Structures are given as structure tokens and as C-alpha cells.
Amino acid sequence: MLLKDTIKNIDFFEELTEEQIQTLSEFSNVSTYPEKSILYYESDINNKLLFLVKGLIKIYKVDKFGNEIFLYHIYKNSMISELSSLNSSEIHCFSNAEFTEDSTVLSIDFEKFKEHFLDKNILTSKLIEVLLNKSQQFQCIINRELVFDATAKVAFMLAQDLDMFNKLKRQEVSFMLHIQPETLSRVLKRLSRSGTISIQSSKVTILNKEELVSMFKGVGV
Structure with a gap:
């Protein structure tokens, strides 16, 4: 090209x-x-x-x-x-x-x-918009690392980056979110039982995004 x-x-x-x-x-x-x-x-x-x-x-x-x-x-x-x-x-x-x-x-x-x-x-305005988005992203990272509990971390990634979540192995997701693989498994099972997500052949599908977002929205604000 x-x-x-x-x-x-x-x-x-x-x-x-x-x-x-x-x-x-x-x-x-x-x-x-x-x-x-x-x-x-x-x-x-x-x-x-x-x-x-x-x-x-x-x-x-x-x-x-x-x-x-x-x-x-x-x-x-x-x-x-x-x-x-x-x-x-x-x-x-x-x-x-x-x-x-x-x-x-x-x-x-x-x-x-x-x-x-x-x-x-x-x-100029385009660049400012990109920089503001990056600033918001860093705020989310701070929340993820310092404020969110395990459920909020998993819910946040599912809502914001579902394709990457499904692409990675569960152990890799655990590493990224800094939680234990067993904890990730328990959170996913809980979300599945509540009808918030569906898991078929290890692939997650969101059934209730509003409920998912409520698990991290406003946390740390």
C-alpha cells in the first residue's frame, strides 16, 4: 500500500x-x-x-x-x-x-x-479529542487497579473489550486483570447464573449489558 x-x-x-x-x-x-x-x-x-x-x-x-x-x-x-x-x-x-x-x-x-x-x-481539535480519550482510559486503569473488585474488573473488560476477552485464554485474562484464575472462573459462573452473560464453548455472550455496566459504573467516582 x-x-x-x-x-x-x-x-x-x-x-x-x-x-x-x-x-x-x-x-x-x-x-x-x-x-x-x-x-x-x-x-x-x-x-x-x-x-x-x-x-x-x-x-x-x-x-x-x-x-x-x-x-x-x-x-x-x-x-x-x-x-x-x-x-x-x-x-x-x-x-x-x-x-x-x-x-x-x-x-x-x-x-x-x-x-x-x-x-x-x-x-488540533482531533488531537485534543484523542488525548482526552486517553486520559479517560487512564482513569479507567486507575479504577481497575486501585478501586474495582474482581467482579467489577471482569464486568468492565466484558463490557469494554469482549472480543479480546474471548480471544484470550482464561489464564491470560486473569493475568491482565491481576486476579486468580479461580476467581475469574467464579465470577463468570456467577454472571452466567444471574443471566447477565451466556457461556458456550468458552465463548462469552452478553445478555444484559445494562446489568453488566452497573457492576462497575460509578465505582471510584
Whole structure:
């Protein structure tokens, strides 16, 4: 796929004209990465604005004992970079990013992106919207790790990321949610008995999403 076509396939850039896409392509490039490779490590600094064109990325941190703490997934057609300032050309990495599938990444020179677009108030509101969504995502992570009990953690993942829940093995889900596999099994059985979900051949189907959301909505607020 041509670079300009790749840019057009990212929703973030859907409002750009052909001329603007051409300009953007002049300081952008596309790279491919194999599964299990690392995009960046915590505390790395770069000057590129990154978007996931296709594939899947796991974002995680490592505690002082070397244990991996899962934070969230980044899906295709999404911005990867965690921006903390629009006034600096440096982008700091606050976590580790690992590809869990063969993936493709669009990389854009952030300084030139600011010069040609943000400084002209092009895509500014779009970027702010993305950053606000990321902020909300981090709030959900805080709730998940510090406030939610096991039931709320499972309900939250089922409501927000059912496809990933069904894709992963139960042990992997337990690891991500930082609960014991036995606890996950008990929660799923309880939700199934109450008619909130259905489980057929290990695949979960939501029967009552309103009830599911009520198990975590408002918790920690």
C-alpha cells in the first residue's frame, strides 16, 4: 500500500485534503514489526508521532520485582504515542509497548507535524479529542487497579473489550486483570447464573449489558 493510501486509511486524518496528505507524507514513513517485538521501552524519548495501521500492541509497565503489569491494548487505526506536551518536539514514553501480532506503524515527524498542521490549527481539535480519550482510559486503569473488585474488573473488560476477552485464554485474562484464575472462573459462573452473560464453548455472550455496566459504573467516582 502506498504511503498516502496508508494515511488516508487512518481515521485521524480523514478530514485532510489531497494536498495536505501529500504534505504529511513528505515527513512520514511506514514500518512493519513482527509479533513479540518491542516498539519502545519506558523512559525512551523519541520525536515521532506514531499510529498503529494494523496489528495489536500491548502496553505495560514493570514493577520493582520485575513483574509485568498490563495496562491496555492499542488496536489498529489508533494513535500510539502518549503526549504530555505540545510545546516540545520530544515525546516521552511512560510505559513499554510490545507487538502481540505482526503489525504496521505509521511514523510522523512530530516537529514538522506541528509546523505544518497544529500551528495552523489543522487537526488540533482531533488531537485534543484523542488525548482526552486517553486520559479517560487512564482513569479507567486507575479504577481497575486501585478501586474495582474482581467482579467489577471482569464486568468492565466484558463490557469494554469482549472480543479480546474471548480471544484470550482464561489464564491470560486473569493475568491482565491481576486476579486468580479461580476467581475469574467464579465470577463468570456467577454472571452466567444471574443471566447477565451466556457461556458456550468458552465463548462469552452478553445478555444484559445494562446489568453488566452497573457492576462497575460509578465505582471510584
